[in-house]
Amino acid sequence: MARSRIAARLASPQPPRQPAHPDISEQMIERLVRHFYGRVRADPVLAPLFDRVVDDWEPHLQTMMAFWSSVMLMSGRFKGQPVPKHKALSRVAPRDFEIWLNLFRLSAHAVCPDDIAELFVERAERIAESLKRGMFGLAAGDFNQT
Ligand code: HEM
Numbered sequence: 001m002a003r004s005r006i007a008a009r010l011a012s013p014q015p016p017r018q019p020a021h022p023d024i025s026e027q028m029i030e031r032l033v034r035h036f037y038g039r040v041r042a043d044p045v046l047a048p049l050f051d052r053v054v055d056d057w058e059p060h061l062q063t064m065m066a067f068w069s070s071v072m073l074m075s076g077r078f079k080g081q082p083v084p085k086h087k088a089l090s091r092v093a094p095r096d097f098e099i100w101l102n103l104f105r106l107s108a109h110a111v112c113p114d115d116i117a118e119l120f121v122e123r124a125e126r127i128a129e130s131l132k133r134g135m136f137g138l139a140a141g142d143f144n145q146t
Pocket residue numbers: 046049050053054063064067079080081082085086089092096097098100123124125127128131
């Protein structure tokens with residue numbers, strides 16, 4: 001009996017993973033990504049970190065749109081490897097993430113309604129923590145000690 005219930009559950013389709021908010025669209029993600037990397041390219045600390053690696057910005061922007069589409073819309077469009085890519089960036093310091101997140105927060109609130117902006121920021125903060133752990137082996141509370 002128990003086994004047939006499990007078999008039935010396995011055979012039935014899984015509920016689809018939901019977008020983080022019904023008003024988030026690919027167009028909103030594109031506006032956010034373009035706005036944010038416009039700020040990054042104007043930032044005196046972050047711009048040189050990107051300029052060393054990113055020659056052609058349009059493919060990077062397309063990658064980042066696919067990334068945020070996968071994170072927020074569950075589209076599965078992103079097929080990258082953020083941790084090894086960031087580990088290879090030898091000049092990035094933990095405190096650079098604070099600048100990155102501040103700019104991202106400004107862009108999110110400039111482009112999206114506040115409730116949606118906060119959803120983007122929450123995800124970005126969590127992903128930043130896991131990237132930092134991968135890059136520097138830091139725990140969340142160590143953010144300000146470096
Ligand atoms: C100080 C902070 C950061 C710096 C300097 C930085 C820099 C970069 C650079 C230079 C690349 C291009 C790497 C390459 O193509 O080889 C990149 C890729 C990427 N970044 Fe960041 N990044 C930072 C933080 C973040 C955060 C917080 C997120 C996510 C919320 C993020 C998500 C990504 C993703 C998804 C890619 C593409 C990875 C891939 O193609 O596999 N980055 N980043």
